[in-house]
Amino acid sequence: MSAATVIEGCAIATVDAAGTEHRDGHLVIEDGRIVAVGEGLAPAAPPGVRRIDGRGMLATPGLVNCHHHLYQWATRGLAQQATLFEWLVELYPVWAHVDDEIEWAAARAGLAALARSGSSTTTDHHYVFPAGVGDLLEVEVKAAASIGVRFHPCRGSMDLGRSDGGLPPDEIVEDRDAILAASEDAVARFHDPSPGAMVRVALAPCSPFSVTSELMAETAQLARRLGVRLHTHLAETLDEEEFCRERFGVRPVQYLEDLGWLGDDVWLAHCVHISDDEIAQFGATGTGVAHCPSSNARLGAGIAPVAALTRAGAPVGLGVDGAASNESGALSVEVREALLVARIAGGPAAMTAREALALATIHGARCLGRADEIGSLEAGKLADVALWRLDSLDHAGIEDPVAALVLGRPQAVDTLLVGGRAVVESGELRTADVETVAADIARQSRRLLERAPA
Numbered sequence: 468m469s470a471a472t473v474i475e476g477c478a479i480a481t482v483d484a485a486g487t488e489h490r491d492g493h494l495v496i497e498d499g500r501i502v503a504v505g506e507g508l509a510p511a512a513p514p515g516v517r518r519i520d521g522r523g524m525l526a527t528p529g530l531v532n533c534h535h536h537l538y539q540w541a542t543r544g545l546a547q548q549a550t551l552f553e554w555l556v557e558l559y560p561v562w563a564h565v566d567d568e569i570e571w572a573a574a575r576a577g578l579a580a581l582a583r584s585g586s587s588t589t590t591d592h593h594y595v596f597p598a599g600v601g602d603l604l605e606v607e608v609k610a611a612a613s614i615g616v617r618f619h620p621c622r623g624s625m626d627l628g629r630s631d632g633g634l635p636p637d638e639i640v641e642d643r644d645a646i647l648a649a650s651e652d653a654v655a656r657f658h659d660p661s662p663g664a665m666v667r668v669a670l671a672p673c674s675p676f677s678v679t680s681e682l683m684a685e686t687a688q689l690a691r692r693l694g695v696r697l698h699t700h701l702a703e704t705l706d707e708e709e710f711c712r713e714r715f716g717v718r719p720v721q722y723l724e725d726l727g728w729l730g731d732d733v734w735l736a737h738c739v740h741i742s743d744d745e746i747a748q749f750g751a752t753g754t755g756v757a758h759c760p761s762s763n764a765r766l767g768a769g770i771a772p773v774a775a776l777t778r779a780g781a782p783v784g785l786g787v788d789g790a791a792s793n794e795s796g797a798l799s800v801e802v803r804e805a806l807l808v809a810r811i812a813g814g815p816a817a818m819t820a821r822e823a824l825a826l827a828t829i830h831g832a833r834c835l836g837r838a839d840e841i842g843s844l845e846a847g848k849l850a851d852v853a854l855w856r857l858d859s860l861d862h863a864g865i866e867d868p869v870a871a872l873v874l875g876r877p878q879a880v881d882t883l884l885v886g887g888r889a890v891v892e893s894g895e896l897r898t899a900d901v902e903t904v905a906a907d908i909a910r911q912s913r914r915l916l917e918r919a920p921a
């Protein structure tokens with residue numbers, strides 16, 4: 468499709484390296500890429516061009532979600548007062564009953580919610596593969612294609628069951644050799660290294676308390692041989708820190724370093740409980756962090772030292788985390804949460820509205836290894852664009868459009884383009900019927916709870 472699109476009349480926050488913004492600007496898109504962005508009207512466009520009236524709106528890069536567990540959309544609202552370990556122990560036996568139909572409904576619901584919250588690219592960390600059901604990673608790759616977002620699924624894994632000292636029940640851990648074979652197979656089938664890719668795969672053992680050291684080390688070797696990225700959970704809670712001290716004799720970051728897991732091809736979810744020395748290590752190695760403020764708040768895990776990490780030079784993106792620990796699942800909410808929790812911890816100067824937007828865009832793109840293609844609005848980059856309406860009651864009268872977006876009421880996006888294709892238009896998801904998606908996940912959530920032990 469070579470049709471051009473012109474967007475005019477909107478404020479633009481490009482989130483480029485210079486922080487360029489336009490009060491009343493234009494974007495021109497051709498063949499799925501941005502060819503021009505600037506102040507005023509677009510240069511003369513050929514007849515037949517698609518025009519989007521941006522008046523009253525702010526254009527930003529499409530948001531990049533760096534941590535999620537889509538299947539958890541089927542288990543929202545459970546274990547409401549639990550710590551992470553209590554929450555996991557309650558939910559693992561339920562998750563053991565996830566099948567293809569539940570995965571499809573949950574992934575579609577989670578991805579629809581993300582798209583409506585302005586997220587054009589998302590990762591997913593899928594680590595529950597019950598025996599005897601279909602290929603759940605393939606199901607979510609198809610779900611992402613149906614919703615139309617750029618997708619970085621992580622082939623997750625667990626191989627340390629309770630009988631070996633891990634947290635998950637033995638029934639939902641896999642054999643290490645089977646995991647490594649399935650990981651290699653997932654990369655062969657779904658990973659697209661070419662420019663503009665809609666699907667890229669990463670490898671992602673789940674956490675220190677559900678994965679053996681051997682699997683961690685061998686997964687890192689495999690990912691580097693295949694040229695894909697690495698992801699896991701780290702330093703989310705003090706319970707995890709205690710687990711690492713007891714089992715491995717070191718803190719979580721030292722544990723990862725010993726296994727070859729710090730580097731600019733790695734991004735880690737949470738990193739709440741890390742020391743000043745560890746923050747410096749993240750900066751020096753370029754190790755990325757997926758900050759999940761709502762999930763950390765919901766589970767009472769603590770507040771990640773985001774300002775210190777970014778000062779150290781570490782890429783810090785935002786993640787909604789699984790919807791079982793963040794029922795909203797909306798990335799626009801996390802932008803505001805990131806700013807608010809940073810300020811609770813560090814005072815009002817701890818994070819600006821523009822810094823919060825950069826976490827959700829260019830720094831998220833760095834975490835996923837896509838900063839050359841997404842995360843900012845610049846000529847040559849992919850046309851992943853979010854248009855936010857700022858002239859309604861919620862935001863009208865706020866002179867600074869970035870402040871309106873970040874400090875104001877989190878909202879659904881008006882228009883979301885992914886590679887120039889409209890996934891959301893006039894606030895409506897164009898790629899799926901949201902009422903059908905909602906009815907489907909309601910039915911499948913109920914079915915899952917009926918299948919699971921009481």
Ligand SMILES: [Zn+2]
Pocket residue numbers: 534535536592700736788789
């Ligand atoms: Zn997570």
